[in-house]
Amino acid sequence: MNFHCLFEQSGTFKNVFKSYGHHSFDYDILDDYGQTDFKIDLFKEIENAYNYLIDPCDISHFNGNVAICKKYPKTIFDKMKPETDFIMAFFPCTHFCDRNELIYRLWNGGKRLPIDEKNTKKLIDRNQERAKFFELYLKFVFICKKLGIPTIIENPASGGGRNYMEMFSPIDVAYKDKNRALFGDNFKKPTNFFAINFEMKEVFEMYYDDNRMNTKRILDIESKSISTGGRSEITPRYADNFYMRFIKAWVEQTIKGEQK
Numbered sequence: 001m002n003f004h005c006l007f008e009q010s011g012t013f014k015n016v017f018k019s020y021g022h023h024s025f026d027y028d029i030l031d032d033y034g035q036t037d038f039k040i041d042l043f044k045e046i047e048n049a050y051n052y053l054i055d056p057c058d059i060s061h062f063n064g065n066v067a068i069c070k071k072y073p074k075t076i077f078d079k080m081k082p083e084t085d086f087i088m089a090f091f092p093c094t095h096f097c098d099r100n101e102l103i104y105r106l107w108n109g110g111k112r113l114p115i116d117e118k119n120t121k122k123l124i125d126r127n128q129e130r131a132k133f134f135e136l137y138l139k140f141v142f143i144c145k146k147l148g149i150p151t152i153i154e155n156p157a158s159g160g161g162r163n164y165m166e167m168f169s170p171i172d173v174a175y176k177d178k179n180r181a182l183f184g185d186n187f188k189k190p191t192n193f194f195a196i197n198f199e200m201k202e203v204f205e206m207y208y209d210d211n212r213m214n215t216k217r218i219l220d221i222e223s224k225s226i227s228t229g230g231r232s233e234i235t236p237r238y239a240d241n242f243y244m245r246f247i248k249a250w251v252e253q254t255i256k257g258e259q260k
Helices: 012-019 042-054 099-104 117-147 164-168 236-259
Strands: 002-006 023-028 058-063 066-070 085-089 151-156 173-177 191-196
Antiparallel strands (some): 151 191
C-alpha cells in the first residue's frame, strides 16, 4: 500500500507505515524535521484537484465552433487509486480547536477584552480566515470521497459537543480517542478521527503502553510551534498502536481480496 501523510513533516506515521513494509510519504510546506518527502503547498493542491473534479474541462475560449479546453495543473491526487493508496491527513487545527470559543468570546487570561475597534477587527479577520480553512477542508473531503480513496483525518476533540468540526463537518467522527496516553502518547489530549471510504474498526492485540503516569502538561511546553517540538506531537509508539488498532487488519483483508 501507498500511505500519503498530508500536513505532516515529522515522519512519525510515515516511518511506522514503512516499518510494516508499505510505501509512505510526508507532504508539507515545511521541513523542520528533515522528513518531508514532498515540500508542497497542499492548499493549492486541494484547490486545483477540486476545481478539476467539478469542471474537468475549463473552457478558456472558442476557436470557431471548437472549444479550447485548459486543464488544471496535475496534483498529488491524480494517480491515487482506492486499491493501492491511503491518505492520513493531519488537517490544520488552529481554527477548529476548543480554544476558539474563548477567543471569539474575547476571553484572555481569565478576563474579558473590550469590544473595541481593534479587537473587533481581529475577530472579523480570524472569522474570515477560519471560513477559508473550513472551505478547504470541505473541498478535501469532497476530493477523497469522489476519488474513493480511503482516508483518515486527524483533528482535536473536545470533552463536550462544542468542537467546531464535531458540529459542522459533513462527515461524522469515526473514532474519538479520549486519552491518547492510554496508547503510549505523551499527552492525554483527546483526538477526533474522521474517516472517508473507510470504517474504523478497532482491533486489540496488545497494549502495555499506558503512559498516563508520565504525560506532559501542555502548559509546560514552551511553544506549540513545530520547530520547537510541538505541544501535542504524536509519539511513534502511539502511531504504531494506531496502525495495529485500525489499519493492519484492513490492509491484510485488502491484500487478500486482490490476490483472489
